[in-house]
Amino acid sequence: MANTRPPRLLPGTPAKLTLPAGTPLYRLHAARHPATAFNPVPAHCLYGGGRFDATRCDPFGYLYAGLTAESAVCESLLRSVPFDPGGTPRLVPRVAMRGRRLSFLRLAAELDVVSLVTGRELASVAQDSWLVQAEAGEYPFTRDWGHWIRQHTDPWAQGFLLPSKREPGDRVVVLFGDRCVPDVIEEMDVPPVDFDTAEGERRLNSLLEPYHARIAP
Incomplete structure (x- = not known):
C-alpha cells in the first residue's frame, strides 16, 4: 500500500474508540522535556520522523x-535491534x-481516537496492516496517510490507537495537540524512571529481559 x-x-466509517479519563x-x-508536553516540531515531509508525526x-x-x-520501551528502544544467531541477548x-x-x-479527560487495530478498522480508512507495521523507511507515506485520516x-x-509493532499484544497512541483540551494529560503520583541512574538501568533491563534484550555494557 x-x-x-x-x-x-473514505470507503467506510472510521472506528471511534473513547479512552476514558x-x-x-x-x-x-x-528527560529535558516535560512528560506531558506535545512535540511542537513538524517532521520533514520526506526524511526522518515518526509514523504519524x-x-x-x-x-x-x-x-x-x-x-x-x-x-x-519496545517502541522506542527495540527498533532495528537484531537477535544474535548465537542466542545471547540482543544489545x-x-x-x-x-x-x-x-x-x-x-x-x-476522555478522548475519542480512531482505532487502527483490526483488519476491519483499517479497511474503513482504505488501508491494511501496512499502515501500522511499515518500517521507518516508509514513514513519509504513513505520515501522508495519517494526515488524510485526520x-x-x-x-x-x-488521536489514533494502534498495535505496538514490537509488542503486538499491547497498544500505543498518538495524540493530536490541536484537538485536545489543555492539560489533557497529567502525571501520576509515581516518580519517573531516569535511565541514566543505576536503579533506572536495572529497571530498564528488567523490562527488556522478556524480549531477550538488555542494555549494552
Whole structure:
C-alpha cells in the first residue's frame, strides 16, 4: 500500500474508540522535556520522523505513548535491534537510553481516537496492516496517510490507537495537540524512571529481559 495514494473519499466509517479519563499512559522521552508536553516540531515531509508525526503539510502538536510500560520501551528502544544467531541477548546501544526517562501518565479527560487495530478498522480508512507495521523507511507515506485520516475525521478524532509493532499484544497512541483540551494529560503520583541512574538501568533491563534484550555494557 506504500505506493498507493489515499482515495478521495473514505470507503467506510472510521472506528471511534473513547479512552476514558484516568487511562494510564507510559511515555519514554528525553528527560529535558516535560512528560506531558506535545512535540511542537513538524517532521520533514520526506526524511526522518515518526509514523504519524505532523509535517508542514499538516502542522500540529503530537505525543506518542504506550498503554503499557512494555510497549513504550519496545517502541522506542527495540527498533532495528537484531537477535544474535548465537542466542545471547540482543544489545540495545547505551546511547539510546542516555538522557531519557520513563514517565507514568494518565488522561485527565476522555478522548475519542480512531482505532487502527483490526483488519476491519483499517479497511474503513482504505488501508491494511501496512499502515501500522511499515518500517521507518516508509514513514513519509504513513505520515501522508495519517494526515488524510485526520482530514476525514475532523474535528472529532483526537488521536489514533494502534498495535505496538514490537509488542503486538499491547497498544500505543498518538495524540493530536490541536484537538485536545489543555492539560489533557497529567502525571501520576509515581516518580519517573531516569535511565541514566543505576536503579533506572536495572529497571530498564528488567523490562527488556522478556524480549531477550538488555542494555549494552
